[in-house]
Amino acid sequence: NAGVTQTPKFQVLKTGQSMTLQCAQDMNHEYMSWYRQDPGMGLRLIHYSVGAGITDQGEVPNGYNVSRSTTEDFPLRLLSAAPSQTSVYFCASSASRASLSANTFGSGTRLTVV
Amino acid sequence: SQKIEQNSEALNIQEGKTATLTCNYTNYSPAYLQWYRQDPGRGPVFLLLIRENEKEKRKERLKVTFDTTLKQSLFHITASQPADSATYLCALDISPGGGADGLTFGKGTHLIIQP
Numbered sequence: 001n002a003g004v005t006q007t008p009k010f011q012v013l014k015t016g017q018s019m020t021l022q023c024a025q026d027m028n029h030e031y032m033s034w035y036r037q038d039p040g041m042g043l044r045l046i047h048y049s050v051g052a053g054i055t056d057q058g059e060v061p062n063g064y065n066v067s068r069s070t071t072e073d074f075p076l077r078l079l080s081a082a083p084s085q086t087s088v089y090f091c092a093s094s095a096s097r098a099s100l101s102a103n104t105f106g107s108g109t110r111l112t113v114v
Numbered sequence: 115s116q117k118i119e120q121n122s123e124a125l126n127i128q129e130g131k132t133a134t135l136t137c138n139y140t141n142y143s144p145a146y147l148q149w150y151r152q153d154p155g156r157g158p159v160f161l162l163l164i165r166e167n168e169k170e171k172r173k174e175r176l177k178v179t180f181d182t183t184l185k186q187s188l189f190h191i192t193a194s195q196p197a198d199s200a201t202y203l204c205a206l207d208i209s210p211g212g213g214a215d216g217l218t219f220g221k222g223t224h225l226i227i228q229p
Binding site (some may be wrong): 004031032035039040042044045048058059075097098099100101102103104 | 117147148155156157159163203206208211214215216217218219221222229
């Protein structure tokens with residue numbers, strides 16, 4: 001099925017560990033983004049990409065890195081996990097700017113940092 | 115930065131009635147506004163996008179209005195069904211004028227349709 005695939009679905013990390021959240025889309029979308037969702041808060045933008053080789057920071061980028069080597073993939077790296085990064089992470093893609101077109105979201109990665 | 119306000123409390127509606135959800139924003143007026151549905155444990159699903167020069171947009175039982183004077187969007191579900199029970203999110207451009215890409219979201223309104 002066409003869409004956005006995120007892996008893993010669940011992950012528990014110890015403080016200080018690093019890991020990569022994977023995101024892949026098969027819709028040939030140029031625009032991709034990462035959000036985190038915390039209880040009582042709206043989704044917040046971490047990083048975004050407007051095409052292969054181009055990434056930029058969103059609202060809450062500290063502690064996260066991204067790269068975009070292909071159109072399909074947009075991995076999110078946690079450099080040194082902290083309990084404050086416990087959250088649900090969503091990847092999204094769109095055919096044009098996020099505000100101008102429908103965004104397709106993945107099913108999320110639930111991350112717990114202990 | 116943009117601030118979005120949605121009803122923080124759950125909205126209980128009887129099946130068959132029209133559910134109306136509110137999205138208010140401060141600061142700049144976006145050129146576009148979007149509504150998403152989110153079910154527990156799932157990612158948001160796109161429903162509708164409305165442009166600032168469109169006062170109203172419809173899709174099946176859904177209707178969205180956009181009042182840039184009031185800085186408000188209303189989201190209506192007519193002939194509501196229990197399957198419409200979910201959290202509904204309002205989203206705007208995170209950066210007006212073509213700067214950073216991405217959306218800023220409200221906290222969402224939890225809608226419960228009771229049989």
